[in-house]
Amino acid sequence: MPPKAKITKAMILDTVLNITKETGFEAVNARNIAGKLQCSTRPIFTCYENSCASLLLANGVPMKQIQEWLGHSDFSTTANIYAHLDYSSKLLSAQAMVSGMALPENVDFGSKWENVAEKCRG
Numbered sequence: 001m002p003p004k005a006k007i008t009k010a011m012i013l014d015t016v017l018n019i020t021k022e023t024g025f026e027a028v029n030a031r032n033i034a035g036k037l038q039c040s041t042r043p044i045f046t047c048y049e050n051s052c053a054s055l056l057l058a059n060g061v062p063m064k065q066i067q068e069w070l071g072h073s074d075f076s077t078t079a080n081i082y083a084h085l086d087y088s089s090k091l092l093s094a095q096a097m098v099s100g101m102a103l104p105e106n107v108d109f110g111s112k113w114e115n116v117a118e119k120c121r122g
Contacts, residue, residue: 007043009051053082 015036019028030044037043049070056066067078 005039007037007039007047009047011037012044012047053078057082 012033015033016028019032019036030041033044034041053066053070056069057063061069063079063082064075066082067075070078072078
């Protein structure tokens, strides 16, 4: 049995473009894309599932809602797959750490940097 070809996003998008040119956008669906690529519909759905989750996350949709939207039965499945994309929660965590750090109020860090800069120039 020959090895299965890896279906990439670029291949899918090229195929969508070709189908659109040949028969119109109305003919674009997972079954037609898979037929042109001579594969099952699974890589097509996986590609769009990942794109959908990425867009939802980037637009502030909570991970729990994304889990429900994608139909994952377990929250950890969604979190394990897409947590690395959750940039906004990383920013919130960093802001919480900075605001929680007790820096002395009477220390002027700017003047210390100015002194260092003067020593370097002099």
